[in-house]
Amino acid sequence: MARFSPLEWPVIRQLRSSDASGRGESVVSQKTRDTTSRTATADKVVQSVCPYCAVGCGQKVFVKDDKVIQIEGDPDSPISRGRLCPKGAASEQLVNANGRITDVLYRAPRAKDWQKLDLPTAIDMVADRFIEARRKHWEDFDDKGHPLRRTMGIASLGGATIDNEENYLAKKLYTAAGAIQIENQARI
Template sequence: GGKLLDVEGNPDSPVSGGCLCPKGSAIYGLTVNAGRWTNVKYRAPFCDHWEERPLDWAMNRIAHLVKETRERTFVRENADGKRVNHTLGIASLGGATFGIEENYLLGKLMHALGVVSLENQARI
């Protein structure tokens, strides 16, 4: 693949006039950071070290744990019999480095699962 050389603003933008916002300014450092992990790391409960795992393993594990947690904690009706269809067993924290589209899709997924504990790092 290619290598990121620089990040610049759009000089034709009527909003920014070519200047980068703080997120745009920081994105270069995020991608070229020598300490950035580029593969999946897993630390088992009570373990003192990280293990490298395949991406497929991580995706399947996340899917399994989300499904199991949602099934175990999903509430269809409250004590008054009112339909609520939610789970308090899963929470989501959107990242400040996510773009608008990524945060939108993450929110849609969480709402579809019935997750009500949603927050975004950019707001905290």
């Protein structure tokens, strides 16, 4: 470590410079000059949408070595104009939490323990059950012969963490599948 010189005291630097008020460069330490922000060291910046509510605030996700290091509001977003609520501003902690589960877990009926599944297997299980429920509970006509073309075996309860476009696509999917019980948590 370099020896400290009294010439580096802020008041001495202030008197030696043209910074008479002591609010400029004379009061900035070398440590402060050497400090850089986390965002300056990022490898890339990815645009995203906040996952917490249905507002859809824009986020800039700063990534270094394939790890999220900072999340800030996106000033180019017409919705949030660079601002985030406290939950949105803390979403980096959601991504990097030590307790975050990143595996697909499945508990068979009446089983005590969870088992890990690979993603393709889990998706196939969901798709097979969806198709089977639709087939098993399909209603073409009612008792009087009126066309129904619906299933009572599928229902959807969406969450408020997806934006309008995703809700629109979910509604289209379930309607095309014949489901009529389609609801969203944000309306309840």
